[in-house]
Amino acid sequence: MTLGNASFNLIFSLENGLCPERESSKRHLSDVKNIFYDTAEAEKILAADDQLIYEFYELPLPQDDGDLAFGTSITYPGTIGDEYYMTKGHFHSILNTAEVYYCLSGSGMMMMENSDGQWECRELSAGTALYVPKGFAHRSINIGTRPLVSFFCFRADAGHDYKTIASQGFRHLVVKKNDRPSVIENPRWKAQANDD
Amino acid sequence: MTLGNASFNLIFSLENGLCPERESSKRHLSDVKNIFYDTAEAEKILAADDQLIYEFYELPLPQDDGDLAFGTSITYPGTIGDEYYMTKGHFHSILNTAEVYYCLSGSGMMMMENSDGQWECRELSAGTALYVPKGFAHRSINIGTRPLVSFFCFRADAGHDYKTIASQGFRHLVVKKNDRPSVIENPRWKAQANDD
Numbered sequence: 001m002t003l004g005n006a007s008f009n010l011i012f013s014l015e016n017g018l019c020p021e022r023e024s025s026k027r028h029l030s031d032v033k034n035i036f037y038d039t040a041e042a043e044k045i046l047a048a049d050d051q052l053i054y055e056f057y058e059l060p061l062p063q064d065d066g067d068l069a070f071g072t073s074i075t076y077p078g079t080i081g082d083e084y085y086m087t088k089g090h091f092h093s094i095l096n097t098a099e100v101y102y103c104l105s106g107s108g109m110m111m112m113e114n115s116d117g118q119w120e121c122r123e124l125s126a127g128t129a130l131y132v133p134k135g136f137a138h139r140s141i142n143i144g145t146r147p148l149v150s151f152f153c154f155r156a157d158a159g160h161d162y163k164t165i166a167s168q169g170f171r172h173l174v175v176k177k178n179d180r181p182s183v184i185e186n187p188r189w190k191a192q193a194n195d196d
Numbered sequence: 197m198t199l200g201n202a203s204f205n206l207i208f209s210l211e212n213g214l215c216p217e218r219e220s221s222k223r224h225l226s227d228v229k230n231i232f233y234d235t236a237e238a239e240k241i242l243a244a245d246d247q248l249i250y251e252f253y254e255l256p257l258p259q260d261d262g263d264l265a266f267g268t269s270i271t272y273p274g275t276i277g278d279e280y281y282m283t284k285g286h287f288h289s290i291l292n293t294a295e296v297y298y299c300l301s302g303s304g305m306m307m308m309e310n311s312d313g314q315w316e317c318r319e320l321s322a323g324t325a326l327y328v329p330k331g332f333a334h335r336s337i338n339i340g341t342r343p344l345v346s347f348f349c350f351r352a353d354a355g356h357d358y359k360t361i362a363s364q365g366f367r368h369l370v371v372k373k374n375d376r377p378s379v380i381e382n383p384r385w386k387a388q389a390n391d392d
Contacts, residue, residue: 004294007308007316009326014210014300065261066292066330068349096262098200100349102298104210112203120203129347130205134262151325153264153296153349 004061004156012057014104017072017149024055027088029080034166035088037173037188038081045080052076053085054140056152067156073101074149075108075142082175086111089139089170093159096134099152103128106148109174109181112136115164119171121183124150137165141174143181200257200352208253210300213268213345220251223284225276230362231284233369233384234277241276248272249281250336252348263352269297270345271304271338278371282307285335285366289355292330295348299324302344305370305377308332311360315367317379320346333361337370339377 012019028050033042045051057071078085089111092099101110103124113119114135122130124140132138142148173186208215224246229238241247253267274281285307288295297306299320309315310331318326320336328334338344369382 004327004329007306007318007327007329007332009318009320009324011323012298012325014323061327064292064330066290066294066351068294068296068327068351070296070298070325070327070349094262096260098262098264098352100264100266102208102266102347110203122203122205124205127207127210128205129208129266131200131203131257131264131266133200133203134260136203151298151347153266155262155264155351156294 002060002062004067012072012151016147017074017104019057019072022057022059025058026055027053029053032088035086036080036083037186038083041081051078054087061156063157065155065157068153069156069158070151070153072149072151073140074147075140076147077142077145079176082177084141084143084174084176084181086141087139088162089137089165091137091161091164092154093161094157097155097158098134099132099138099154101130101132101150101152103130104149104151106142106146107144108148109141109143111139111141111170111172111174113171117171121172121174124148137170139170143174199255200263208268208347212343213270213300215253215268218253218255221254222251223249225249228284231282232276232279233382234279237277247274250283257352259353261351261353264349265352265354266347266349268345268347269336270343271336272343273338273341275372278373280337280339280370280372280377282337283335284358285333285361287333287357287360288350289357290351290353293351293354294330295328295334295350297326297328297346297348299326300345300347302338302342303340304344305337305339307335307337307366307368307370309367313367317368317370320344333366335366339370
């Protein structure tokens with residue numbers, strides 16, 4: 001059933017972000033192992049346990065330019081090697097569409113970059129509203145010890161382009177160094193980039 | 197300074213909705229006395245005290261169809277006669293644009309109606325995400341004893357049409373009856389309607 005032609009409401013817990021009435025989309029390590037730069041470590045951890053890295057909601061809303069997509073995104077705490085658990089990250093298919101995140105709990109970073117190579121990385125903690133400008137791919141990274149929970153909203157027709165990031169990655173990574181988050185250049189970025 | 201051409205973040209308290217870095221837009225009783233149907237009671241209260249009825253944030257975002265407007269809306273608890281404190285309510289100037297509310301605290305109702313006379317009134321409590329469909333005017337009503345705080349998001353170019361509601365009102369009101377909210381027909385609606 002498509003939502004949004006009439007009004008509706010759903011409960012998303014302010015504590016853990018979960019919506020009891022809806023099934024979330026879940027990404028386990030087996031789904032996203034390639035996003036982490038230490039692939040050997042990812043395989044080793046995966047052999048022991050296919051951990052839940054993140055989950056989010058994709059509601060069946062009309063995909064019209066006057067509609068909005070929204071839900072919560074929950075990235076769990078943990079590391080693969082020294083790299084924090086994070087989402088795949090994506091551009092919007094309609095590139096010039098922004099997205100708003102409102103962080104409900106946890107602590108994290110939003111990595112953003114556009115196709116010109118401009119990038120920004122901003123902190124998220126409970127109460128942070130973060131604006132992802134038009135044209136910027138974005139990825140949530142959990143740098144804390146509790147789930148990173150954000151409410152998000154974007155134009156419903158914006159769509160997702162996961163392919164670009166999947167093939168070239170982000171230019172920068174956030175890793176744990178001396179128990180603190182540190183932004184480094186992605187050692188795998190150039191090899192995979194196809195900006196000839 | 198216009199926000200949103202680059203990424204930015206702002207803190208909106210999850211407790212009271214306030215953003216210490218920005219000035220809110222405030223609506224006192226003197227600004228909104230005409231929205232309450234018991235005008236004599238509104239004048240009487242106003243003579244004693246020009247109470248703050250609600251406040252919200254209007255951030256200087258670019259008003260492009262790819263941008264988003266967002267902020268918090270805080271409606272304070274109280275009544276004018278038997279009518280709860282509420283916002284003016286508005287259509288969007290680009291009528292066919294939706295809006296998402298995510299209630300952070302308090303308890304309230306969202307009154308919605310479109311120009312065909314279809315209407316809905318839905319409850320808001322902490323954790324409720326509410327979808328205001330395209331074409332529906334909407335008004336927040338505080339039916340509780342604490343501030344009603346919601347995070348909102350809509351297309352930045354949608355604009356506000358306050359005039360239609362200011363001249364004809366909503367078809368339905370929410371009043372306090374035996375200490376509980378009750379939806380009644382607006383006794384002033386027909387007289388002011390201009391749908392000839």
